[in-house]
Amino acid sequence: MGVKSIEIMDTTLRDGEQTSGVSFSASEKLTIAKLLLEELKVDRIEIASARVSEGEFQAVKSVTDWAAENDFLEAIEVLTFVDNGISIDWMKRAGAKVQNLLTKGSLNHLTHQLKKTKEQHFKEIKKSISEASKNGIETNVYLEDWSNGMRNSKEYVFDFLAFLATQPVKRIMLPDTLGVLAPAESFAFVTEIRAKYPELHFDFHAHNDYDLSVANAINAVEAGIDGLHLTINGMGERAGNAPLASVVAVLKDFMPEVEIGVHEKALNTVSKLVETFSGFRIPVNKPVVGDNVFTQTAGIHADGDNKNNLYFNDLLPERFGRKRKYALGKSSGKANIQKNLQELGLHLNDEDLKKVTQRIIELGDKKQLVTKEDLPYIISDVLDSNLIEETVFINSYVLTHSKGLNPSTTVSMTIKGESFEEHAQGDGQFDAFMNAIKKVYKRKDLELPKLIDYAVRIPPGSSSDALCETIITWKTNEEQFKTRGLDSDQTVSAIKATEKMLNII
Template sequence: MIGRKIEIMDTTLRDGEQTSGVSFSVSEKLTIAKLLLEELKVDRLEIASARVSEGELQAVKKITSWALEQKCLNKIEVLTFVDGGKSIDWMIDAGAKVQNLLTKGSLNHLTHQLKKTPAQHFADIKANIELAATHDIKTNVYLEDWSNGMRNSKEYVFEYLDFLTAQKTERVLLPDTLGILTHDETFKFITEVREKYPTTHFDFHGHNDYDLGVANVMEAIKAGANGLHLTINGMGERAGNAPMASVIAVINDFLKDVKITVNEKALNKVSKLVETFSGFRIPVNKPVVGANVFTQTAGIHADGDNKNNLYFNDLMPERFGRKRKYALGKTSGKANIQKNLQDLGLSLNDEELKKVTQRIIELGDKKEVVSQEDLPYIISDVLDSDAIEKRVVVENYVLGHAKGMKPSTTLQLIVEGVQYEAHAQGDGQFDAFMNALKKLYKTHSKKDLPKLIDYAVRIPPGSHSDALCETIITWKLEEKEFITRGLDSDQTVSAIKATEKMLNII
């Protein structure tokens, strides 16, 4: 058993396309097929179901034409049906040379769906296999609903396998069609089949309805399965199929007595492409390929990573062409911030780091997500604010905006310990704020407010978060121009912060 080869068959383009709302175009199918074989290096592809549509036929023709040129046509498989030779004619037209024939693996399906006896079904299958062979088409056979067959009609399953193993077939495909197996049953059933037919090639096709897809795959391998059917991102009908990325990681890390050809470094690239083409979004916590799975959030974890990688496991992101990240939020702490600063080539002293950490915690309490790209702007804002002596404080304000009414602001300002208040309307909330501020200065001060000559709003370049926007205001006082910046998750508030800085400067 040492080093025995496990074939990996990807069925993203056939079973995965049965994900609700997913349909790949001809060019998308060809691109994915090339990537799966050339980059990911799976052993086989199931790319379509026969007789589905004209678009499906054109996609298969494109893929088989390319595969013929690459001398890998034997790796391209198509799901076919026991239909009196119609699927075989479709295969011939499509240029495909391997059929995965769908047959009944449980007496329940045979009796109630086909309404045939086992003998009648076996005769039809035999005729199909022989017809395929006359056209140089190889046959693998699916035992649809095999898992329920083993649970409820085992005598029928073994009667069928006795017949099938005497036919000219390449592989027998054992699907848990409805995703009902436990890992114990998977091991037990495949062991029984393996012991009775030791020379037959068996594939296991797992579904994930109870979230047991990966566990069942592990047990199938232990029981002696020769091949696995997987999909990128776990795509497939209902809860989907056993996911490619997780299974490959599990095999490489825990099943040392088997070998596979899959290139795990390409998993993330293929996963993202399939996500883009399918519109089927990857959950952020999806193992191996999810956006968050290599992101440390807690500051204690980042601190531990600095101290002999205490929070690393064998799933190193570099294995999959990825990089570890350290989230910035209310639980991140100084260690996370230092990790991000290192990536950006920045450094802060202890006091500056403490102030920046506090600002990020404040944003986290507002449920804002801060990205690494936001960090330089937070640093600039915090350190810039500290450099200005705060003699004027915008203590409170109420911003009002209602349909059919002019926006209004009630402003409370503290100047060197004295509180002032004013109310005004304007063309917008910030305009109303400025009108209230002008009213206060006209009443209580001989100073003139600077003129606002430019107002710009932007998010930090490269940021993928909605945590921050930066408002940059250019002021003119007499002949002198100067700029202040405000940073906040709310555009109007960031403008008010920039204005407060202006008040302290003048």
């Protein structure tokens, strides 16, 4: 049997946008649409529902204008409704050429939601398809609640398919709308439909309510499906849709008999951009795109990676535009630390390496997050060495916060052996501290970088005495960089992050 090509349709901009609290602006939709088609190279994208709002109309218009100029118009799809031509009119004005018509794929939905007979429903669908054809619009048909239809009203589903087989429809789309299928059912249902209609094009659309969307999608492919609907980061309502990255990785690694055009190297870029635009955070342990999935924590793994890549599998980070990291914490061994030192271009003898390893284990025991960037400071701290020269020291400070009075700070610090003391007020204790530091630097005719972001976090579920990590982003004329501070007191952790910044500059 030859290699079969599977169409990948991304519905992040339509079904994915139904994630609670997510709404993309017109410019964000256009940016994501371009990346999906030009960089990630999916075959088609579903970008909106017809008739939603004026804002949505303008967003669709901007995507179709771009697509028309760049030969992608056939790849742009819009969800439409059986509504006497209102959706078709909306599509025409928006410049879209492919409708994904939403119809009822289960007798239950038809009877209780539409309160119509199947004859009435089919007649209206026929009219909608014919209206679309007249206006140069191609039709794909969604059988909403198809999975329950196959379970509870199979005769209705097959009557529906017999009717659609007589219509000028390009694709028939089979959604597990409520995410209820088990993988064996996905395989059985698609196999049954394929056997009866080998010539028609069928898509499968999985939801993830039981965390089975990837398995269901793969079973649909094994049963002979022609296309899959996926979303970036598994976005979608409730538990989301089948995640594109995971499905693509499984298809490429386990199913040599199928072929997809997706360009894996762009996955990380697109995933991060969608995360930023949507505010929908990717869990750190999410396969392929999660922050931690290419991070080895155990020292034994780093050691094995140094010895013929003993702990690698086929999911190499470079495939997806990423790099392997070696975490530093209480289970780190010398090998983890050596990997991080290599990346920083630093070398330690065995004795020194032992001491640094011990210090990192102690910090890991305290729940402290140790990063590659922290290594030089730890080395400097532990070895009292000259690897990194610390020339600025915050010797002591007094922070005051009294009701009815402005917060104030007195700071004593040393810069290259020269001592300074300043007092300042501010909007808060840290602001007062920064104002005092600025006074010192003004005396030396030096400028401080701008503080552009300030993030504080404690481990989830911690109590009020937890370690508190402050990450501050600074900006100079040339570059942007981050420093971290860790303490059980929030202001002190910010001061520690600032002291690191003062040494870096």
